[in-house]
Amino acid sequence: MVKKTIQKKKKLETKKKKQTKKKEEIKFIGKVTKIRQTEPRTVIEWPRTLTHVHTYGMLSPFFKGLREGKLMATRCPNKNCPENRLWIPPRAHCPDCHTEMTWKTLPNPVIGKIYSFTEVVYAGIGIELSTPYWQVDVELPGLATIPKSYLLYGKPYIGMKVKAEFRTKNPTNTVLDYHWVPYEK
């Protein structure tokens, strides 16, 4: 009796296997979507994780420069161009005459003056600086622009003198690789 049932079972199993081989059903391999609420209407969760690749393009020397403790700017080499000041953020091409710009390293110590500032208390998701922190816009001699960065410590005011410092150890490989510190003499 026992043998018989076992044999039967085996037969059944082989039949089943054959059947599944014949009909290859599509399987759900994703994660079950969670329902967040059903009232007043059904709302589901929609998770997203993404990595983009992003090129620094012709501005790559600027970011490499930060890692090496250098603040680099671009300048239009065209002598007939009305704009001969330096650019930080740098640009690869002059907006006025379209000439390809050339690089200039600002000599250390780089000293600037705070043009404006804010204390960032509430920051958006992914913030890489501990809040609250002082975001500062710094005026530098010879620049057409007023680059934005942050003050590592101290309290800023408009007109305050500051010195550039670099994150050469454990660089972030972003614009956060330089910042300012108070410069009193």
Next chain:
Amino acid sequence: MITFKEGNLRIPKWNRKVFIVAGGTTAYKKYFPEYKLEELAMIAFKNMLEDNDLKMDPLEVKGLINFATYGEFADHFQDQLLCEAKIHDYLGLDPLHNLGIKTGGATGGSAILAAAMAVASGYADVALAAGWERMDEVDTRTGNYYIATAACKDFETRLGRVYSSYYAPMANRFAETFNVSEVTRAKIAVKNHLYACSSPYAQQAGKYTVDEVLASPMSAYPLRFLECCAMSAGAACVLVCDEETAYKLTDHPCELFICGGTHTLRVADRRHMEVPLLPHETPGMYKDLYGKEGARYPGFESFLASRFAAWLVYRMADIKNPLEDMDLVELHDAFTISDLQTYGDIGLRPYGQEQDYIESGDAYYINPNTGKPGKCPSNLSGGLIGTMHAVGATGIFQAAECLWQLQQKYDKFHGDPKIWKKWWKEKPKDWQSLQIPKNSKQALWVSHAGVGSHVTVGILRKSW
């Protein structure tokens, strides 16, 4: 240095007159699980076709449409590319052509500009301009980051990841240069939250005091939460058409003028230039302000894109003095400071005296100093701080509010208890009408992106 050559300063001119005859909107909410995006667009579309006293059957009006422009700020908020196709189909407008328009916070204004271009050129007789945003699929901080990707990703985004931190340095510089107290900014917040109390569409209505605004949590110093706009879900639309159709559809059409301007995404890159003067300004009047060593125009204090758009549209519409000629303005008060800055750009006050537009009482429905109607009230809709900033819809919602005000329909669209009920609210017992006077002729609205990267200035003129 920005220098202009002759062609750069050509004043835009329509080939034929352009009108707006109807507007529609949803309410605006921080979280809107009741409806899908295309359903919100349909509700606004039906509101436009059915509730504007048009002289034709709604489906007959729809039968006149032969082009559409759609405003949507950010694909990553919707998480759906080609929303335009989905919504266009949902509204039953296939296979008519549509264009998706994207200029950040100015998207709504730009969508209307594009619709107006279609009508003015003869491509269309009747064009739909609709806009929407669904900012509620992500939490607030993620939303803040999404918006902050509209700052330069290489040099700015990582330094804040919240847009208030790009406006706050402008606020500090503005206060220092023009000697402005933060109380003036707080008054703007109080005013716009208060006017939102009359709107069934409003997301952030509230009766606050100046002290309460200044005591509210800090976003980025000196901007407090109560000084910042809403993050919204919702949709709005207007119907743009030629002169013949306009009068066929309504006895109360408004003629439309609209122009735009652009400036650097990074405030850092704004190089000093001469102030382009508005019709009522005189050469030399800014000598003291910008003649100083190291002074910068527009610097951190002003928006060249707004000034340039106003410079063009005032000439296009033959406006001599905006404060005298306008009966209402709806400004892009994303933050109290951007509202304040704009008063100078569009010439409600000379540069350097922006705060006087608030302090004089001119900006109020009822001037708090005199108890009489304000000279040129601002943001009676509740604006972005009080009512909504579903970004792609915003510039369109503002235009609809201007239209209804000129048509004397403020009460119809804000005071009907049924509208309040439709959006699960009860009309307040102390509800107040903010209808501008019957003899009002012109209204202006500003649609503004980035830290002033794109701006349109539109004018509606009563034409009956």
